[in-house]
Amino acid sequence: EIVMTQSPATLSVSPGERATLSCRASQSISSTLAWYQQKPGQAPRLLIYGASTRATGIPARFSGSGSGTEFTLTISSLQSEDFAVYYCQQYDDWPRTFGQGTKVGIK
């Protein structure tokens, strides 16, 4: 099983600031990496797939980068609606696996 490790677990950011979230895979997964956003009481929402492609309707302030084992999600200027939990997920192999999540909170 491919283990996905996210850091940090919690990130405190002021509105308008930049947030950088990391995700590491236990083995190379090429670019088969997705990022999701989840708010309390809601289903997750796909943000990024293929490590760097924004999903339909996702604002340009969200960007993804990386390949192999190291990946980054950057939110260039945090808006109030961006405070949420973010998960990475690999789909290179079965079972699909998620990271444990990074909670982005208001500083």
Add this chain to the structure above:
Amino acid sequence: EVQLLESGGGLVQPGGSLRLSCAASGFTFSYYGMNWVRQAPGKGLEWVSGIVGSGGTSVSAGYTHYVDSVKGRFTISRDNSKNTLYLQMNSLRAEDTAVYFCAKDLGRSGFSSLDFWGQGTLVTVSS
């Protein structure tokens, strides 16, 4: 508009069984892989099971996959004539307590992220 609507959750005793359903609409259901993802109270997301659609290679269509913790207890299936995904859950344990989400593959290849999710159905395993 893609819609996924889960049903079948509830309270069940340890060792019991439950069948979840996910009614899909707004896309050609048979083409796409489908998945179940769960989230225990206050915890993160855990992928549970997936079934490949017919939009990929004919060799892999219908293939099923599971996380180790549910192998031999859970069975994923689909009825393409009814646009419905199922998860049969047997020998349930307290640690299976979670909200279960149904989620659609973005692409048809069988190697894909999850682009649409249902709102989830709560399964509680307790005596």
